[in-house]
Amino acid sequence: MNFDLNKTQQLLQESAQTFFTRECPITKVREIMESENGHDSALWNGIAEQGWTGLTLPEEFDGLGLSYVDLAAVSEEMGRACAPSAFLATSWASALIAASGNADLKSKLLPDLALGESIATVALQEDGSNWDSFSIQMKAESADSGVTLTGTKRLVMDAAVANAILVVARKGDDLIVAVVDPSAEGLEITPTEGMDLTRRFYQLVFSNVAGEILASGEAAENALKQSIQTGIIIACADLLGGMDWVLKTTVEYAQSRQQFGKPIGSYQAVQHQCADMLLLSESSRSAAYYAAWALNEGDDEANQAINIAKAYCSEAARVIGNCGIQIHGGIGFTWEHDLHIYYKRAKSNELIFGDPTHHREKLAQLMVAE
Amino acid sequence: MDLNLTESELQFRGELRAWLKESLPKEPIVSMGRSDADYWNKLRDWQNSLYEGGWAGITWPKEFGGRGTTPIEAAIFIEEMAAFDAPERVGVIGEGLVGPTIMAEGNDEQKEYFLPKILDGSHIWCQGFSEPNSGSDVASLATKAVREGDDFVVNGQKIWTSFAAVSDWCLLLVRTDKDAPKHKGISALLVDMKSEGVSVRPLKQMSGDSAFNEMFFTNVKVPAKNLIGALNDGWRITITMLMNERTNLGPATYIQFKKALAELIETMKHKSSGGKRLIDDPINRQKIAQIQMELEIFKLTSNRALSKITNNAVPGPEGSILKIFWSELNQRLVQAAMEILGDEAQLQEFENGAWAYRYLRSRGNTVEAGTSEIQRNIVAMRVLGLPRSY
Ligand SMILES: Cc1cc2nc3c(=O)[nH]c(=O)nc-3n(C[C@H](O)[C@H](O)[C@H](O)COP(=O)(O)OP(=O)(O)OC[C@H]3O[C@@H](n4cnc5c(N)ncnc54)[C@H](O)[C@@H]3O)c2cc1C
Numbered sequence: 071m072n073f074d075l076n077k078t079q080q081l082l083q084e085s086a087q088t089f090f091t092r093e094c095p096i097t098k099v100r101e102i103m104e105s106e107n108g109h110d111s112a113l114w115n116g117i118a119e120q121g122w123t124g125l126t127l128p129e130e131f132d133g134l135g136l137s138y139v140d141l142a143a144v145s146e147e148m149g150r151a152c153a154p155s156a157f158l159a160t161s162w163a164s165a166l167i168a169a170s171g172n173a174d175l176k177s178k179l180l181p182d183l184a185l186g187e188s189i190a191t192v193a194l195q196e197d198g199s200n201w202d203s204f205s206i207q208m209k210a211e212s213a214d215s216g217v218t219l220t221g222t223k224r225l226v227m228d229a230a231v232a233n234a235i236l237v238v239a240r241k242g243d244d245l246i247v248a249v250v251d252p253s254a255e256g257l258e259i260t261p262t263e264g265m266d267l268t269r270r271f272y273q274l275v276f277s278n279v280a281g282e283i284l285a286s287g288e289a290a291e292n293a294l295k296q297s298i299q300t301g302i303i304i305a306c307a308d309l310l311g312g313m314d315w316v317l318k319t320t321v322e323y324a325q326s327r328q329q330f331g332k333p334i335g336s337y338q339a340v341q342h343q344c345a346d347m348l349l350l351s352e353s354s355r356s357a358a359y360y361a362a363w364a365l366n367e368g369d370d371e372a373n374q375a376i377n378i379a380k381a382y383c384s385e386a387a388r389v390i391g392n393c394g395i396q397i398h399g400g401i402g403f404t405w406e407h408d409l410h411i412y413y414k415r416a417k418s419n420e421l422i423f424g425d426p427t428h429h430r431e432k433l434a435q436l437m438v439a440e
Numbered sequence: 441m442d443l444n445l446t447e448s449e450l451q452f453r454g455e456l457r458a459w460l461k462e463s464l465p466k467e468p469i470v471s472m473g474r475s476d477a478d479y480w481n482k483l484r485d486w487q488n489s490l491y492e493g494g495w496a497g498i499t500w501p502k503e504f505g506g507r508g509t510t511p512i513e514a515a516i517f518i519e520e521m522a523a524f525d526a527p528e529r530v531g532v533i534g535e536g537l538v539g540p541t542i543m544a545e546g547n548d549e550q551k552e553y554f555l556p557k558i559l560d561g562s563h564i565w566c567q568g569f570s571e572p573n574s575g576s577d578v579a580s581l582a583t584k585a586v587r588e589g590d591d592f593v594v595n596g597q598k599i600w601t602s603f604a605a606v607s608d609w610c611l612l613l614v615r616t617d618k619d620a621p622k623h624k625g626i627s628a629l630l631v632d633m634k635s636e637g638v639s640v641r642p643l644k645q646m647s648g649d650s651a652f653n654e655m656f657f658t659n660v661k662v663p664a665k666n667l668i669g670a671l672n673d674g675w676r677i678t679i680t681m682l683m684n685e686r687t688n689l690g691p692a693t694y695i696q697f698k699k700a701l702a703e704l705i706e707t708m709k710h711k712s713s714g715g716k717r718l719i720d721d722p723i724n725r726q727k728i729a730q731i732q733m734e735l736e737i738f739k740l741t742s743n744r745a746l747s748k749i750t751n752n753a754v755p756g757p758e759g760s761i762l763k764i765f766w767s768e769l770n771q772r773l774v775q776a777a778m779e780i781l782g783d784e785a786q787l788q789e790f791e792n793g794a795w796a797y798r799y800l801r802s803r804g805n806t807v808e809a810g811t812s813e814i815q816r817n818i819v820a821m822r823v824l825g826l827p828r829s830y
Contacts, residue, residue: 195783198711198712198713198714198715199713199714200713200714200782202714204714204715205713205714205715224784225783225784225787262787262788262789263787263788263789263793264786264787264788264796265786265796265799265800266786271787273789328573329574329575329576329577329580330576330577330580330830331577331580332830334576337813337829337830338829339813339816339817340813392771392803395646395803395807396803396806396807396811396812396813399575399576399807399811400570400575400599400600400652400807402803402807403645403646403803403804403807404643404644404645404646405643405644405645405646405648406643406644407646409646410646410800413646413803414800417786418786421782421783421786422783425779425782425783426779427723427779
C-alpha cells in the first residue's frame with residue numbers, strides 16, 4: 071500500500087501549483103471576482119492548454135484518460151489558488167456526457183470540451199429539489215427531433231459563458247438529460263449572486279425550449295449519479311487546497327502577530343485551534359483522496375467513500391475557516407484580507423452536490439442496506 | 441424570587457406600547473448591511489422622536505434627561521421596541537457607553553453640553569479603542585496625546601471603529617504618559633470628529649458592508665477641557681465601559697435572534713425540499729428546538745444578570761459569560777439556518793440576502809467587543825480565580 075501520489079502525479083500537481091501561482095495570483099482572482107461573468111478567457115485557455123479540461127476524459131475524445139486521483143491533484147491546486155473558472159461546471163457536464171452512453175453526442179461534444187474549446191454546464195437544481203434525481207420535476211415534452219423544456223432551474227453555474235447546457239428534466243416518469251443551446255429561443259438566463267464570487271450562478275427560465283436528448287431513463291439516472299461523483303471529487307479536492315491555505319496563513323499569522331508582548335500563537339487557546347485545524351485538514355485529505363482512488367478502482371466502497379468525503383471535507387473546511395477568521399481577529403473579518411474569499415468558496419463547495427446532511431443520509435442508507 | 445413583572449413594570453410597558461402605536465415610523469428603516477446617508481438621517485429623526493416622547497436614554501437618571509428606569513425596565517424597553525419592529529437606535533454607543541461615562545466621570549460643563557445631544561440624536565458617538573497593534577491588548581495602545589497650552593495634540597491611528605464614518609464625536613483612548621506602566625498612562629478624550637487632522641477611511645467587511653473604519657489623527661487639537669476623568673486614569677474608565685458593553689448587548693441580541701428564528705420557521709413552513717416541507721423534517725425540527733432552548737436559557741441568564749445589577753448597581757466580569765453565549769449562539773443559529781434552508785440561502789436573491797448577510801456578519805461577533813478567547817480568559821482568571829497565564 072502506498073497512500074502517496076506517485077511520481078507522475080506529483081509532477082502533475084507541482085505543475086498545477088506552478089501554473090496557478092503564476093497565472094492566477096490572488097490579485098487576479100479579485101479582478102475576476104469583480105468582472106461581469108466571473109470568467110477570464112486567458113486563464114481558461116491556459117487551463118485548457120494544460121489538458122486539464124480533458125483530464126479524465128477518454129483519449130479517443132482527445133482527453134488525457136487519467137485517473138480521479140490525478141483530477142484531485144489538479145483540483146486541489148485550483149482550490150489553493152481559489153481560481154475562478156468554469157472548470158467545475160464543464161467537468162461535471164463532460165462527465166455527464168461521457169457517462170451517457172450516447173455515442174453520437176459523445177463524439178460531437180466531448181472533443182471540444184476536452185480541449186477546452188467549449189464550455190458546458192449542468193442545469194439540475196430547481197425550487198424544492200435536493201440533489202436527489204427523484205426531486206427533479208421540470209417538464210420535458212416530446213417534440214420533432216427531441217424534447218421541449220419548460221420550467222425554472224436555479225444555481226446553474228457559469229451559464230452566461232457556456233456553449234452548451236445539459237438540462238435534467240422529467241419526461242413522463244422518466245428522468246432525461248437534454249442538451250440545450252444557451253441562445254435557444256425561449257430560454258432566459260439571469261445572474262444571481264451567491265456569497266462565493268469565484269463561482270457564478272444563474273437562474274434559467276425555460277419556456278418551450280428545444281433540446282436534444284442525451285440520455286433517458288436508467289441511463290440518465292446512472293450518468294447523472296456518476297457525473298455528480300466526479301463533481302464531488304473536484305469539490306473535495308478544491309476544499310483541501312483551500313483548507314491548506316487557510317491553515318498555513320493562520321499559523322504564519324499566529325507566529326508573527328503579537329499581543330500582550332508575545333506572539334498570539336503562544337497562547338493555548340490559539341494553539342489548540344490550530345491543532346484542530348490540522349487534524350481536520352489531514353482527515354479531510356485521507357477522505358478525499360481515498361474517495362478518488364476508490365471511484366477510479368470502481369471499488370465497492372466508492373459510494374460510501376464519496377458520501378464520507380463530501381460530508382466530512384465540507385464541514386472541516388467550514389470549521390477551519392471559522393478558526394482562521396477568529397485567530398486573525400479584526401483583520402480576518404475584512405474584505406481586504408483574502409480569508410473571506412476562501413471562506414465563501416468553501417461554502418459553495420459545501421453546498422454543491424449535496425451538503426453534509428444530505429451525504430450523511432445517503433451514507434446511512436448504504437449502512438442500513440448492507 | 442418572583443419572575444412576574446411588578447405593577448410598575450407593567451405600567452411602564454403599557455405606556456411604552458401606547459406610545460409606540462402612535463409614534464412608530466410608517467415605513468420600516470432597515471439596512472441589512474446596505475446603509476447610506478438617507479438611512480442615517482432617518483435614524484437620527486427616529487432618535488429625536490424617541491427623545492421628544494421621553495423614551496431616549498431611559499436608564500439615565502431624571503436629572504440628566506433620562507427616566508431613571510431599572511435595568512429590568514430597560515430590558516422590557518428593548519423587547520418592546522423589537523416586538524414593534526422599531527428601527528435600530530443610532531444612540532446605542534452614546535446612550536449605553538459614552539453617556540454613562542460622562543455622567544460618572546465628567547464635569548458639569550461636559551454633562552450639560554454632551555448629554556442632551558446624545559439623547560436627541562444630534563450627536564452620534566463612536567468608540568476609538570482598538571489600534572492596528574492593540575486589539576485584545578488594548579492597554580498597549582500607542583495613539584498619543586501631548587499637552588500643549590489649552591489643548592492636547594493627538595497623533596496616531598485607530599482601527600475597526602464602528603460608525604466612525606457617520607459619527608459626530610469619538611470617545612478616544614490615548615497615551616498621555618509613555619513612561620508609566622501601560623495601564624497607568626492612558627487617558628480618555630472626547631474628540632469632535634470634525635476637528636482638523638481627523639480622517640476616516642471606511643473598511644469593507646467580509647459581509648460586504650462598511651460598518652467599521654480606520655481613523656487617522658494628525659496633529660489634532662483637542663481642547664484640554666475635553667479630557668474625561670482624571671489624566672492617566674483612562675484605563676479604569678475603559679474597564680467599566682467594556683463591562684457595560686458586554687452586559688448591555690444581552691437583551692437586544694436575544695430579540696434579534698428570536699426574530700431571525702421566527703423568520704426561519706416561517707420560511708420552513710412554505711418551503712419544501714425533496715417533496716417534504718422543511719418544517720416537517722425531524723432533523724430540522726431538532727435543530728430549531730436546540731436553538732430555541734439555548735435562546736431561552738440565554739434570556740434567563742441575561743435577566744438574572746440584570747436583576748443582579750439592579751441589586752448591586754454594577755455589572756461584573758460575569759458579563760463575559762453572556763458575551764460568549766450570545767456571540768456563539770448567533771453563529772450556531774445562522775449555521776442551523778443555512779443547513780435547514782439549503783443551497784438557495786447563499787444567494788442575494790433569497791429573502792433579500794438576509795441569510796447570507798447574517799451568516800457572514802456573525803463571524804464578527806466572536807471578535808468584536810472582546811474575542812471569545814479573551815472572554816474565556818477573563819472568566820477563568822477573574823471569575824474562577826485560576827492562575828494568570830500571561
Ligand atoms: C465587527 C467589529 C466591530 C468592531 N468595532 C469596534 C469599535 O467600534 N471600536 C473599537 O475600538 N474596536 C472595535 N472592534 C475591534 C475589536 O475590539 C478587536 O478586533 C478585538 O478586540 C480583537 O483585536 P484584534 O483584532 O487586534 O485581534 P488580536 O488581539 O490580534 O487577536 C487575534 C487572535 O488572538 C487571540 N488572542 C489575543 N490575545 C490572546 C490571549 N492572551 N489568549 C488567547 N488568545 C488571544 C484573539 O482571541 C484572536 O483570536 C471591532 C471589531 C469587529 C470585528
